[in-house]
Amino acid sequence: MKRIGFLSFGHWTPSPHSRTQSAQDALLQSIDLAVAAEELGADAASFRVHHFARQLASPFPLLAAVGARTSRIEIGTGVIDMRYENPVAFAENAGAADLISGGRLQPGISRGSPEQVIDGWRHFGFAPAEGETDADMARRHTESMLQILSGEGFAPPNPQPMFPNPPGLLRPEPHSPGLRERIWWGAGSDSTARWAAAQGMNLMSSTLKDDETGEPFHVQQRRQIEAFHQEWQAHDHAFTPRVSVSRSIIAITSDQDRAYFLGQRDAQDQVGMLDERTRAIFGRSYIGEPEELVRELARDEAIASADTLLVTVPNQLGVEYNAHLMESILTAVAPQLGWR
Template sequence: MERFGTLSFGHYGPLGGGRSLTAGDSLRQAVDLAQGMDDLGVNGIAFRVHHFARQQSSPMPLLAAIAATTERIEMGTGVIDMRYENPLYLAEEAAAVDLLSDGRLALGVSRGSPETVVRGYEAFGYTGAEDPRGADLARAHFDLFLRAIDGEGIAERDPDSPFGGGTGLQRIEPHSPGLRSRVWWGAGSRDTAEWAGRIGVNLMSSTLLTEADGRPFDLLQADQIDAFRAAWREAGHPGTPRVSVSRSIFPITTAEDELYFGHSQNGDGIGYIDGFRSTFGKTYAAAPDVLVEQLLQDAAIRSADTLMLTIPSQLGVEFNLRIVESFATHVAPHLGWKSTRA
């Protein structure tokens, strides 16, 4: 494990006991958390993107704010639902954030997860999908997005324009060289992971897999990672792709930790999502020395270069920074990690 960071679901709303976390609170706390993690030398902070829900829905302003107030930390998404996106506008935004951050964007995109509404992307104006889940729409948007960030000419220049004119095709501006190498596809199956390898983007392996053959989640996920890397090699892409996995991991070092997470340790879950029988990864919650032994046995964590901790963002910046610092101090070094401050 070369890198670790956090993945926040960004929930806000009533917290119980008459308390509430507003959307503004959630955004400001996300910036504060990123600053604290940057100081700790943690590698990355990523945010779930969900529309029609009390979560982050338009991440680019948040990522730009983090870019402007941090120095080293990578900021990204896990994942942007491409069914909802204007691919050319996303290409402009992504390039701008990548440039502002000096290449620290880790843009995770995908078909998206189940929604709180019925085909919400159609309300955004994106219709015509033949797949009932909109997967074809997401792939088409993603293809155009990749062409745009690669610098391909998209629109015919106007030779009579008072703003430069000329002939041929004009690319999207701004353009950020190298952004393609910082794009990730969030894959929930072996097939989509292989597809990501073939087209040459990084792999963000999901917290669930739409497979359930009796094997543990970590072995299923390790097989998915192997298939991705094999597809990358067979396609002849240069370099080494990055791979991230997400886990709920809580070092228990205080009585408060025990109160919140002491009974969270469990096995893998089996359920149905989007009509597929799926396997969900388990939660790890234990004393740091126990966690080290458990995580060293997780085949997917051993295979990936990046581990993202799913954090309870509703519990505030101070609490989450303590979780992250505890993991960075007592667990991560035993998995191969070194702080960016080193």
């Protein structure tokens, strides 16, 4: 069995060709798609977070709303940029959203990706400490947040509080037991996958990573997963980690699918510069008839190594069409691969 869910970037644009004309459309349709995915039997609804962009941004109101409308599906992010996050506020907001969902939150976090604006985290009130990079700052925020999620008190109580306090040091409330073990790190390299394992976080790997060996993307990603598990075994985290990968997968099962996607496939990995220093490899898309997809996906070594697959969806095509795409994967592809 493999958990299968969707990953939505939540794009919106005031274009006559888009079904998501506004931020409100993107948010409300994200909730509706999670509800539809749960009804279809999908296992996860995950949402991308991008600041200063016409996409989903502030994640916790959306996660809480999805949690209130659903009852079974896992609810996550892929990923929250920790350069922008106050660790205490993160723990408090995540705890509330997790309790609303009944313990189904699966927050994915990372050090961030190229942005819409220059040093956008500065506008949120954050700056690297002396000698730090912005990536160092993201990891520092993460380590603090993980400690807070452990539930241990750290704040000295006021001797004359407005309301009675429990004994000892205080922690942010609400606290959600178990959430600490459901934090995922979006790793873009083998070294950051090992760092995630050392910190006791699950591994989330997308369709993009550093090109470290020149091998095909799925092979490099499988090696990244192996590095994660090897590092995990060197620590005593007292729980079994999970690994997810994301893919662009379109099963062609209707004339509408053919009109939208046939002939638009990117059947090869792409290599390019992510910034001035980082050579990155972008994983291929899988677009085709179900029988063809079954053959191609069976050869994907990283998918075989992961317990969770997140399928990126073209959210601007609307809830009904994206539910159709998910249903095609769940019924026409996954069973043939032994995932269902």
